[in-house]
Amino acid sequence: xxxxxxxxxxxxxxxxxxxxxxxxxxxxxxxxxxxxxxxxxxxxxxxxxxxxxxxxxxxxxxxxxxxxxxxxxxxxxxxxxxxxxxxxxxxxxxxxxxxxxxxxxxxxxxxxxxxxx
Amino acid sequence: xxxxxxxxxxxxxxxxxxxxxxxxxxxxxxxxxxxxxxxxxxxxxxxxxxxxxxxxxxxxxxxxxxxxxxxxxxxxxxxxxxxxxxxxxxxxxxxxxxxxxxxxxxxxxxxxxx
Numbered sequence: 001x002x003x004x005x006x007x008x009x010x011x012x013x014x015x016x017x018x019x020x021x022x023x024x025x026x027x028x029x030x031x032x033x034x035x036x037x038x039x040x041x042x043x044x045x046x047x048x049x050x051x052x053x054x055x056x057x058x059x060x061x062x063x064x065x066x067x068x069x070x071x072x073x074x075x076x077x078x079x080x081x082x083x084x085x086x087x088x089x090x091x092x093x094x095x096x097x098x099x100x101x102x103x104x105x106x107x108x109x110x111x112x113x114x115x116x117x
Numbered sequence: 118x119x120x121x122x123x124x125x126x127x128x129x130x131x132x133x134x135x136x137x138x139x140x141x142x143x144x145x146x147x148x149x150x151x152x153x154x155x156x157x158x159x160x161x162x163x164x165x166x167x168x169x170x171x172x173x174x175x176x177x178x179x180x181x182x183x184x185x186x187x188x189x190x191x192x193x194x195x196x197x198x199x200x201x202x203x204x205x206x207x208x209x210x211x212x213x214x215x216x217x218x219x220x221x222x223x224x225x226x227x228x229x230x231x
């Protein structure tokens with residue numbers, strides 16, 4: 001079945017440091033890939049997405065590129081801020097061979113990011 | 118409301134009791150999902166509704182879990198004979214467009230079974 005593996009956390013960085021959170025996946029079909037973020041006291045929010053190979057999703061300074069050859073979707077940010085402290089989840093939605101998707105997401109275990117001033 | 122609303126936000130119950138968790142999706146969203154998130158884990162899929170019908174209930178762990186969406190809007194997740202292992206945050210999400218894949222999540226209902 002489908003699965004998502006994220007690098008283990010927690011990750012602790014100083015403000016303005018470079019961030020990478022690794023994510024790899026296995027899927028039987030043609031997945032779309034997502035990063036969701038959960039800020040303290042809030043619900044999960046979509047951060048960025050990519051729907052096909054070599055697509056780059058980006059938002060709020062975060063980027064991730066859909067790498068089919070390595071089945072990866074690593075999250076990066078060049079300069080983190082204290083406000084980026086949150087839990088980050090990589091996820092996939094497997095469209096299947098028919099190319100349709102009803103949005104069922106498979107999540108990784110999450111990575112806790114703490115950014116210090 | 119503007120977002121997905123879940124009630125109660127916290128529920129503490131005793132082993133063996135019956136529990137209902139409610140989800141009010143974004144107005145007009147036809148797709149509704151329930152997920153369960155255990156401590157330190159990512160959300161796990163439970164059930165998906167398209168309109169009033171459960172299109173995929175493959176994630177429900179056993180027959181103590183049941184969900185309904187009688188009018189295609191509000192959904193209720195029902196757990197019978199609760200067990201301590203049912204303690205988790207139960208998340209609801211809704212979506213309008215099949216093509217985009219973006220789900221909008223509520224803040225969850227934290228269930229604690231003593």
